Amino acid sequence: MNKAKRVLVVGSGIGGATAACALAKAGLETHCIDVQPARSTVGSGICLLHNTMRALSEIGLAEPCLDSGLRFEVFKQHDAAGNLLMSNPTPPGIGIRRPELARILETAASEAGAKLERGLSATSVTDRGDRVEVVFSDGREAAYDLVVAADGAYSKLRELFFGSEHRVWFAGQSAWRFNAPRPPEVNGFCLYRSPDGKRTVGALPTSREACYLFFLENSAQHMHWPDDQLDVLVRERLDGFSAPVIQDALAQVTTPGQVLVRPFDITLVPAPWHRGRIVLVGDAAHSPTPQMTSGGGMAIEDAVVLAQCAQAHPEVEEALLAYAARRFERVSTVWNASLQLCKYEQDPVPNPQRSAALMLQTYQYLGQPM
Template sequence: MKKAKRVLVVGSGIGGATAAYTLARAGVETHCIDIQPTRSTVGSGICLLHNTMRALSEIGLAEPCLESGLKFEVFKQHDAAGNLLMSNPTPPGIGIRRPELARILETAASDAGATMERGLTADTVDDRGDRVEVKLSDGREAAYDLVVAADGAYSKLRERFFGSGHRVWFAGQSAWRFNAPRPPEVDGFCLYRSPDGKRTVGALPTSKEACYLFFLENSAQHMHWPDDQLDVLVRERLAEFTAPVIQDSLAQVTTPQQVLVRPFDVNLVQAPWHRGRIVMLGDSAHSPTPQMTSGGGLAIEDAVVLAQCLRDLPDIEEAMAAYSNRRFERVSTVWNASLQLCKYEQEPVPNPQRSAALLLQTYQYLGQPM
């Protein structure tokens, strides 16, 4: 196989947009499509840990994220009333709103020369061995040297080229999320635990002025809630948390549209992450639980490493093998730690100290080179 000169990225989420940017920056003709007609302006926050900031710094995008988000270097645990129980320093990371991160990444990709198109999907994708022939949903046809499946946890490209055995499965938790003005004490990754230790609320800064809060709910199966009652339901669930940070933030939630609920549907595809000229990155290859706050960060690392391999190695096959070899052990270590934390939180008698130790241990692991 020759080097990739023309690449299609399917999906312009965190991983896809970063891949479009890094590939274009490496001199590859890059076309990135997304089925959504417009970039969403709705969303809570995301934590970019020290490893993610290092990757963003390597590709010149750390500074705009720092300007839009808020840096933090502490992990704090509180009781339900807001009393501080434990405070640990962490390597520096930032919190930032997801729509703002999306704007930064997509703008950078366009500025680097990537063609970014929305309201489009790939109707047919045929790997011919020496090229991939694609028919887009608007009727256009094109050939590419490589197709990057960045189409998320429910990836259609993964199912077609890797088989239905890699579908997501429910990890037993869902997250409720909402944005709020940031009180001064939310200056890092903050957790608040119920008296019985079975329920946890988290808070994370997303800028100097704002933060987002999340609540993890256990269930054996997917739960379904009336969309027009989400604001009422989240207040009911958090009534026992009397911490001013939580109750003052809840007072700002006046409509159901302010509350986002998502089940933890996860998967981890074993390496290699390519089949011929189709390669996966981000959630399509590894959708984790959010306990390690690393899903988006790992996708960004994927995109950086993929572009490096395609740039530095002599042909696509060698580049694809190197990409999977460099990524799988690191991703699986963080993915498994995150899932273990999720399982710990579902135990009849949770052990916060054990969870905190694993969290901090994995933070340290992420300090290793990607």
């Protein structure tokens, strides 16, 4: 396998758009496609921890994210009434709205020279050994040295090239999320716990003016909710949380479209993360539970490291082996910590101190180089 010169990125989410930017900056001819016809303007927020900001700085995108989001350096725990129970410093991170992060990443990819096309999918992907031949949904055909599968947790390319055994499985929790104006006290990662410790509400800043709140719900199987009742259902689930932060935020929720619900469907593909000239990044390789707020961050690190390896190694196979060697232990450590936190929250007798200790320990681990 010769060094990659022409690459196709399938998916323009966080991992895909970052990969398109990083690979283009590394000098590769980069084509990025997404089946969605337009970038979504709907979404809550995302936390970019210190390690993610370091990765973004490698490709010149830390400052735009800082300009759009809000920096924080604290992890706080409260009771259901909003009384502060514990406050711990954390390495600096930022909160930012997902649509705003998507805009920054896609704009940077285009400015770096990547060709981005929306409303387009790959209907056929064939690895010929010396190249990958792709047929697109509009009938066009093209050949690439490398195909990056950034098509998310339910990746079709992963199933095609890695098999169905790596499909996602349900981790026993779902998250309810909604946006709200930011009160001054939401100046970091804030948790609010019910008296029995079995329910948790979180709040994260996404800008100087805004934040988002989330509620974690346990269930043995996927739950299904009527879309036109989500605003009513989220109020029912937050009954008993009298903290002003939560009550003031709920007062802003007046339509079901303001509430997003997502089950925690997860997977971790063993290394290596490539088959021939097809390589996985982000959720396609490792979809975690969100307890460590690191799913997007790990995808961004993947993209930056993949570009570094593609630039540094003369052969595609060598580059892809180096990529997985640098990523798997780090990703699996964070993935396992997130899942353990998820399991802790499903214990019959929750132990918030144990969860906080693991979270802070993993924050410190993330300080190591990617």
